Amino acid sequence: MKTTSPARMALFLAVAAALALILPYVLTPYYLGLVVKMMIFALFAMSLDLLIGFTGMASLGHAAYFGLSAYVTGLTALTLGWNVWLALPAGLMASAVAAGLFGLLALRTRGSYFLMITLALSQLMWGIAFGWRSLTGGDDGLPDVPRPRLWQGYSLTDGVSFYFFAFGLIALSGWLLYRITASPFGQCLRGIRESETRMLALGYDIWRYKFTAFVLGGLFAGLAGSLYVYYNRFVSPDYIHVARSAEVLLMVILGGAGTLIGPAVGAAIIVALENVISAYTERWVMLLGFVYVIVALFAPNGLTGLIESLRKKRAGP
């Protein structure tokens, strides 16, 4: 078991919280926006980590839930004028239901078949977003999504209040995800990742665990998606595209699957990289491929794995 002392953990959390409170007052609006984007993708990556890192279910269609929730939140806010209390839960509900339905199909398979079916289902959803122009605006997407409206006459229009709104929800989600992974349920997910046949032989109804994890993963991805539509004030089929699923998968692998904090850091790094070379899109895809190769060759367990092994080396044999 990991041996991070409670005192060090508390210190880390206190520093992180202090930093989070100070950031909006020291960063320019542009960089504050970048931090919000990092946090949103950190949540997205952590939600995928629940599937890949903890349960051993490698999904290549996780953007489906991110995108669906973004569309539902965006559409209900735009066309029905729903405030955030309605539009956001509507998005979450939609992504949880979709994850439930897709899970019923995908969980009949494992390994590379699971990868393929999650990919296929997400592309199906991408096709709907792309093709149903009258509802979704097709490849033009939906522009001018309003900022989250808390109540009549008050919306989170400035960067700082939106930052705190997003930070609050993401911190809460991060804590919930941590609690889930530290619970008996979370321990069972690790057991399933390590040996499904042994878990079955011990008497676990593993389907129930996998299904629940899959829906939870979809739910948290949905929250990330809905926050992103409020952040960007725009949603397009790109939100659902397999390229986005691959990108979040890379965030998880880069940071180190099965650690939550690793994928969050991986997300921040990828978002930062993307920001530096945003002007050249083809180069961006190339760079992602390059990062992937580097990680696969030199840090197959991601950054957290790399740090762990360096630490072990320093501690001596």
Add this chain to the structure above:
Amino acid sequence: MSALVIDSVSKNFGGVQALTDVSFSIAPGERRLIIGPNGAGKTTLFNMLSGAFPVSSGQVTLFGRDITNAPPNLRANLGLARTFQITNLFPNLTVMENLILALQAQHEHAFSMFRLMRKESALFDRAQALLSQWGLSDIAGARAREISYGQQRQVDLILAMAGAPKVLLLDEPTAGLSAAEVVRVVGMIGDLPADMTVLMIEHDMDVAFDIADRIAVLHQGCLIAEGTPDEIRGHPQVTEIYLGAD
């Protein structure tokens, strides 16, 4: 009532007839050894009993209940546990975590997301007790993949025993062990509660005849003999299979 009744069980793997019409039953508390040459279908029989694969035909009954089509986890919850011929642990978890998962399986809290694993001290205490009972306390914190093969085989056995099953299936628990480890593992099996029904596949004849109340002999998927160690020893067909090369 018999602990386990195997009634005309056959298994065909896409053309390979692994089991043909195997029938026998095991009394509660019995030590039943299953022997037979490599490829005889012994592990396949265990897979039919534990539900890892469906039978092609036949019926399996556990304490009077038909479990032929029950999923493996349900059979486990009815008190049927097994080990694996090819070690099947949770390799990247610690030995302690391996045991916790085994102990937690029958626990109503296993599905809970609102508790913290590290606060389940009752489970940790029980796992600790099991480890010290079998003299494995010093590997509690090691990952299962890092311990020796002999230790892995013992942990595999402890995982199966941890839930206090009514019927325990052991698939070659001594295979690949050193002489000293064989003694330890045979000792562990000897220490099992007398009312626990044990089915054990064993290739070492001395070990098999030593432990057995009764022995079943499989050969090319068929049950060719069944009886007490003395009956099996004198059985002409068994002698032929095992000593035919002489």
